[in-house]
Amino acid sequence: MTRIGIIGGTGWLGSAIARRGIAEGVIDPARLWLSSRSPTEVPQGAHWTDDNATLIAESDLVVLSVRPAQFRQMQIDLQGRPALSVMAGVSATEIARATVTARIIRALPNAMADSGMSWTPYWATDQAEAPEIALTQSLFTACGTAERVEDEAQIDYAAALTGSGTAFPALFAQAMIDHAIAQGMPEDRAARAVLHLLTAASQQLQQGGESPAQVVKAFTDYAGTTAAGLNAMKAAGFTEAVHAGLSAAAEAAKP
Numbered sequence: 001m002t003r004i005g006i007i008g009g010t011g012w013l014g015s016a017i018a019r020r021g022i023a024e025g026v027i028d029p030a031r032l033w034l035s036s037r038s039p040t041e042v043p044q045g046a047h048w049t050d051d052n053a054t055l056i057a058e059s060d061l062v063v064l065s066v067r068p069a070q071f072r073q074m075q076i077d078l079q080g081r082p083a084l085s086v087m088a089g090v091s092a093t094e095i096a097r098a099t100v101t102a103r104i105i106r107a108l109p110n111a112m113a114d115s116g117m118s119w120t121p122y123w124a125t126d127q128a129e130a131p132e133i134a135l136t137q138s139l140f141t142a143c144g145t146a147e148r149v150e151d152e153a154q155i156d157y158a159a160a161l162t163g164s165g166t167a168f169p170a171l172f173a174q175a176m177i178d179h180a181i182a183q184g185m186p187e188d189r190a191a192r193a194v195l196h197l198l199t200a201a202s203q204q205l206q207q208g209g210e211s212p213a214q215v216v217k218a219f220t221d222y223a224g225t226t227a228a229g230l231n232a233m234k235a236a237g238f239t240e241a242v243h244a245g246l247s248a249a250a251e252a253a254k255p
């Protein structure tokens with residue numbers, strides 16, 4: 001198995017990739033190095049270091065999973081080894097300049113990687129070779145579903161749409177819960193009701209065969225209570241609010 005090093009491998013996303021990769025048999029823990037500045041627990045059998053040069057020397061593929069500002073303070077030389085970056089808003093050009101490699105893959109998972117439910121797009125430079133591309137596909141299949149995309153701009157946009165997107169339904173859920181509480185429903189019941197609803201609605205959208213647009217149209221045409229709610233939400237600027245949020249996240253994710 002390929003030797004893998006994850007710089008920032010003890011963080012939120014890096015540790016999720018390590019755990020899922022090991023659990024799904026894509027990573028051999030004996031061939032896995034993780035780095036961070038402060039010591040912490042690592043998966044059984046894996047190696048930890050605070051010296052990125054040691055990690056690089058022990059790796060055939062180096063995953064970059066530090067925050068963009070932390071990356072910009074790092075000095076690393078991959079000496080041509082392939083780099084797999086999960087950083088939002090750090091371009092392949094910047095990575096190439098900072099790490100001395102042209103074999104770069106950018107992937108954009110999300111916080112659902114930990115539970116094996118991330119949708120992860122990835123893009124590879126022309127210099128990236130087949131083994132690291134295949135390994136990227138396997139690693140992110142271990143974290144959910146992986147899909148190769150044709151151009152780098154799609155990775156930057158994905159940081160807003162799906163990379164950040166796991167928190168957006170949470171905002172919608174909280175708005176519903178707050179409303180129910182204001183109507184006198186006990187907080188725990190409101191949370192149970194709304195979370196059950198959103199889980200069921202997502203499963204229905206995924207498996208039910210109707211697109212979101214078809215569901216909205218069916219209920220709008222029914223012209224009952226749901227239509228009253230949908231129409232009022234739209235009139236109050238629901239779509240515009242969602243688009244403004246996505247545009248702001250996309251702007252923040254621009255390299």
Ligand SMILES: NC(=O)C1=CN([C@@H]2O[C@H](COP(=O)(O)OP(=O)(O)OC[C@H]3O[C@@H](n4cnc5c(N)ncnc54)[C@H](OP(=O)(O)O)[C@@H]3O)[C@@H](O)[C@H]2O)C=CC1
Pocket residue numbers: 007008009010011012013014035036037038039052064065066067068070074086087088108109110111112163
């Ligand atoms: N979390 C998410 O849902 C998503 C994150 N991303 C991207 O993933 C990247 C990592 O994010 P996330 O895991 O959330 O962040 P975290 O802050 O949880 O993890 C960053 C890790 O990097 C370590 N670190 C910082 N500086 C260095 C260094 N110089 N050398 C080695 N390790 C270092 C930190 O440990 P210590 O402080 O001890 O050094 C920490 O363990 C980001 O670029 C983000 O844009 C992308 C999509 C989703």
Ligand SMILES: O=C(O)[C@@H]1CCC=N1
Pocket residue numbers: 088110159163164
């Ligand atoms: O919020 C963030 O900055 C990180 C990157 C994409 C998702 N989470």
